[in-house]
Amino acid sequence: MSAKVQTKKLVSDKYKFGFAMPEKFVFKSRKGLDESIVKEISWHKKEPEWMTKLRLKGYKYFQERPMPEWGGELSKIDFDNIYYYIKPTDKKARTWNDLPSEIKTTYDRIGVPEAEKKSLAGVGAQYDSEIVYHSIKKELAKDGVIFLGMDEALQKFPDLVKKYFGTVIPLNDNKFAALNSATWSGGSFIYVPKGVKVKLPLQAYFRINAANMGQFERTLIIADEGSYVHYVEGCTAPIYTTDSIHAAVVEVIVKKGARVRYTTVQNWSNNVYNLVTKRMRVEEEGIGEWVDCNLGSKLTMKYPSCYLVGRKARGEILSMAYAGRGQHQDAGGKMVHAAPETSSKVTSKSISQHGGRTSYRGLLQMTPRAKDSKTKVVCDALILDKASRSDTYPDMKINNQNVQVEHEATVSKIGEDQLFYLMSRGLDESSAEALVVNGFIEPIVKELPLEYALEMNRLIQLQMEGSVG
């Protein structure tokens, strides 16, 4: 046998969203970023003065902050070779037919309009820098639920936006949150009034079409007392030989007794740097949940977090990562317990193959106010071949004696006893391996909305014939 025996493809590397549409836009900023471009973005959006000032402050922080020295390889990002703002169309469509045909074809191929008909309460679609489509079921609008693109929300509800914007993630939180604050465009704004429960998920689809694009959407979700909402986002992009950046900021406010679930299925192409800051503030008896699936991108650095600030607040993170050839998924989560009787749970599952690298990076913090709080983290990693790598970087900071903190992690390959058992039942080796991999991620996949669960099963494809390469 040659030294370079390829491992079997358990998880398909094929990327089916890699198509690109011809670029048609009404405005495209020149490459690179400076103060005048920041002002230009704000001018195009006809923003109030406070927002222009906020953007400029964000830009200043972005310049001042050094690049993070931990996590993935960031030194190759060329900030001067990125288009920071591309406006694909002038109007916002309320029906799919109103969209320019390239954009409509893109979403048809991803399958968005079909999904909307079947199982969603509202849909937003972002193409490059702007939200191009938005709709919400009439009943919800009647209950007072607001679901808009962030830019539209700033025009229609400036006071509400001003009150909450940047309160969960300060402008200067980290370099990429500062970059987002300076250049943000698009994203969703959701407000759910007191006691309103949104039964079907609200969904947003993010698509990068242009090459060398920077997408900086900004999402803000406010769930008022006793309300419930489930927000789902999906992300795809064409395959280019040059790199794009996606640096989103997501702020979620869970008020007393409310519950918010935020599900992400990130499937960017392998030329996208995905550097996202996501955080929830969970108040008394509220529940905040992140379901975070990272399949695509070149490098992802994303650690959704819950700040549990009210008594009996609860946080949960389900994190799944898959890294294939040339990919590094640096994912995980943070739980900060800042109130008594709070509880949290983090479950992480990662798979690496074909030289891919997955890292779990997490923080658990028990502040002096977190009396009688509990947290548990479980991380499992599978390595499918010897070219691949798996890391675990947990951090626990405990400053309270009445707490319970547990962390456990396991890294292994597929168990030979598991394979032996399945094969003794008549399965061939590759089906047995595929079954084990599917079982491994099942606890996360079962929490996904049906259409995404099906998509995930397609992605984690069973290669029954055990083909090489």
Added chain:
Amino acid sequence: MTKVIIDQLGKGKKNVTLSVNKGESLVYILLGIKPGDKNVIVELNGREAQAKILGIILGKEGKSNVKTFQHHRAPNTKSDLLIKGAFFNKANYNYQGMIRIDPKAQKSNAYQKNKNLILSDQARVDTSPKLEILADDVRCTHGATVGRIDEENLFYLMSRGIPRKEAEKLIIEGFLKSVITELDDDSKKKIEKVLDKEINKLSKNV
């Protein structure tokens, strides 16, 4: 033959590098009854090399930093780490553990466990047990816990007529000493001699 090294926090060299060669077996024990810093690197350099890293930290004051690095550089190696700590008053303890398995260290096993009892609201424990796995045919697990004395255990002892303070002392003693149960009698005696003195001091001012 297994080589046994007993070291103390706040004494001797701050940086300790131990290399374990083909077929060798090593036990390193770190005893912490005073605050201090220790940076322990264990390199498993040859096939079938084995290392056990044990630690008992009794933190009553000051700031301690303990770092361990289990570096698997050869195939079929095994490392096993267990460090337990109990922290009182304003003790401040920072533990950073790393297991690294190099690509050529296939068929290796590595374990890392860090358990802590926190016995005062002013005490502070930061623990960060890390893994970097670059080979696929391995088995690695780690775990860390931080918590207080189990109320049920305490209740059991007290229902047998043992006063609360004495019961707490017994539980802490049992928690810490379980680290060294598998050691040879000689080493065990040496460690218990030092540890008992400190634990007895505790019952007076816990």
